[in-house]
Amino acid sequence: MTRLMIVEDEPELAALVADYARAAGYKAEVVGDGAQALEAIRRAPPALLVLDLMLPGLDGLALCRAVREFSDLPIVMVTARVEEIDRLLGLESGADDYLCKPFSPRELMARVKAILRRTGVAAPAPSLAVDEHARRIRVHGKALDLTPSEYAILAALARRPGQVLTRAQLLDAARADNLEATDRAIDSHIKNLRRKIEAAAPGLEAIRSIYGLGYRCDC
Secondary structure, eight states, rough: OOOEEEEOOOOOHHHHHHHHHHHHOOOOEEEEOHHHHHHHHHHHHOOOEEESOOSSSSSSSHHHHHHHHOOOOOOOESSSSHHHHHHHHHHHHSSSSSEEOOOHHHHHHHHHHHHHHHTOOOOOOOOOEEEEETTTTTTTTTTOOOHHHHHHHHHHHHHHOOOOOOOHHHHHHHTOOOOOHHHHHHHHHHHHHHHHHHHHHHTOOOEETTTTTTEEEEO
């Protein structure tokens, strides 16, 4: 599994970013001290470093420069400093990208994915795994507790990742299992599915609403 190192001394923010990273299919390691992070990177370099600028032990700029002396691993710098000179210093020190706080964890993951794709790192495995024989769906290895209708609907979406399915198609998927379903019930099932997926993988938006068309599985 692709491993990210999150170097951040704010515990709540570090935990949030780690949750989103895991929901995106990455293994997340959190380090709260710059000097400790440098030692850990020397021992076992991650695929990508998410690096806060203000750190105890060794600040982000110094850590970035130190890493660049022996590694070209991708670095995304995040900081509360918003002045242009700070962004320039971050990039000139060797960071590949720069994000100002407060930032969207989803945007951060999108940037991480784009950088890793450019560097040739394989994308994470699909978030949802459908076991047809056991009629079970797992999110990053965690089995979801689904009703028969929820399973039929989510399985139909997961079999066609990136493809929009209309409510009529999802109704057909449920009725193919001899389940009673109505057009209005589809929206209710989708709401419940999102809640269960969020509980299993915080931050994962596996089901997207496509206005006027239906739903799509980004998994």
